[in-house]
Structures are given as C-alpha cells and as structure tokens.
Amino acid sequence: MNITNLSNNTYVGGGYFHVEGCPLRERCPVVEFSWLGDERGKLVVIEGGIAIPFEIKRIFYIYDSDRDVIRGQHANKTSEFVLINVAGQSKVHLTDGREEFTVELTRPMMGIYIPRMIWKDMYDFSEDSVLLVLASTHYDNSEYIRNYDEYIKMVDENSPVQ
Numbered sequence: 001m002n003i004t005n006l007s008n009n010t011y012v013g014g015g016y017f018h019v020e021g022c023p024l025r026e027r028c029p030v031v032e033f034s035w036l037g038d039e040r041g042k043l044v045v046i047e048g049g050i051a052i053p054f055e056i057k058r059i060f061y062i063y064d065s066d067r068d069v070i071r072g073q074h075a076n077k078t079s080e081f082v083l084i085n086v087a088g089q090s091k092v093h094l095t096d097g098r099e100e101f102t103v104e105l106t107r108p109m110m111g112i113y114i115p116r117m118i119w120k121d122m123y124d125f126s127e128d129s130v131l132l133v134l135a136s137t138h139y140d141n142s143e144y145i146r147n148y149d150e151y152i153k154m155v156d157e158n159s160p161v162q
C-alpha cells in the first residue's frame with residue numbers, strides 16, 4: 001500500500017462521505033508497514049506523509065481496557081486516523097451508515113486507516129492490548145460526533161442525490 005493509493009481511495013470524487021463506486025473497505029484500507037529486523041528484534045518505522053497519508057499531529061494510546069468495553073463510538077468531522085495494536089489485539093468496527101465491516105488488529109506491523117466521517121467502535125481488547133492511534137489533527141472536541149443518529153443525519157444530508 002502506498003500513499004498514492006491511500007489518497008485516491010480516500011478522496012475519490014473530492015468527498016469524504018459516501019463515495020459511489022468506492023466500497024468502504026477501500027476507503028479504510030488495512031496498511032501493512034514494513035519492518036526492519038535483525039537478531040536484536042524488529043523495528044517498525046511510520047513516517048507521516050510517507051507510510052500514511054497525513055502528517056501526524058497527535059498520538060495517543062489506549063490500554064487497560066477490559067474485553068467488554070467498547071471505545072470510540074464516534075465519528076470525526078476533520079480528523080483522519082491510523083490505528084495500530086502495537087501489543088495485543090483488538091477489533092475495530094467501521095461504518096459509514098451504509099456499509100460496515102470489522103477488522104481485527106493482531107500484529108504491530110498492521111494498521112487500519114480511517115478517513116473523516118467514519119463511525120468507529122473499538123472493542124474486544126486483549127488483556128495486553130496497547131492500541132496506538134496516529135491522528136492528523138490536534139484534539140478538538142467540537143469535531144467529534146458522538147451521537148449516532150446525528151451522524152446518520154449528517155451523512156444523509158451530505159450524500160449525493162441518488
């Protein structure tokens with residue numbers, strides 16, 4: 001996966017809501033990072049704008065979440081993210097209100113790219129899960145949509161006329 005593909009997948013048609021002809025899975029690709037390894041162990045390098053299609057403005061990580069906890073449960077108006085389980089495992093469920101799929105993050109060299117305006121849930125955290133999140137923006141609570149009905153309304157209002 002290279003940055004050109006990611007950009008094309010995300011911004012086809014110049015929109016970031018429902019893009020006709022571009023399935024959700026293609027707009028939210030799983031990214032395989034290359035790793036440098038030798039007898040001392042493995043090293044994964046992620047450079048903003050190179051391995052992922054945005055400059056990294058913020059990182060945060062989620063750990064110590066029980067298996068029955070559901071995190072996320074929001075969409076973002078402006079932020080793009082890449083989620084990586086640098087340790088342990090978790091599941092990420094994504095929807096744009098029409099299509100949906102779940103990806104299992106199981107390895108430190110895999111990530112899931114999440115463009116703007118995608119509703120996300122993270123859950124099924126293993127005990128040792130450390131979920132690293134790379135974000136394209138600084139934190140701004142006002143760009144979070146935390147109510148699913150409100151999200152669906154926004155998606156419908158911004159969808160191209162069928």
Ligand code: TYD
Binds near residue numbers: 071072073139
């Ligand atoms: P929340 O968005 O609910 O976390 P998650 O998406 O992982 O379920 O954030 C939990 C709290 O942390 C909330 O009060 C907002 C705050 N927060 C920040 O201050 N900065 C950040 O970058 C993030 C992600 C959250």
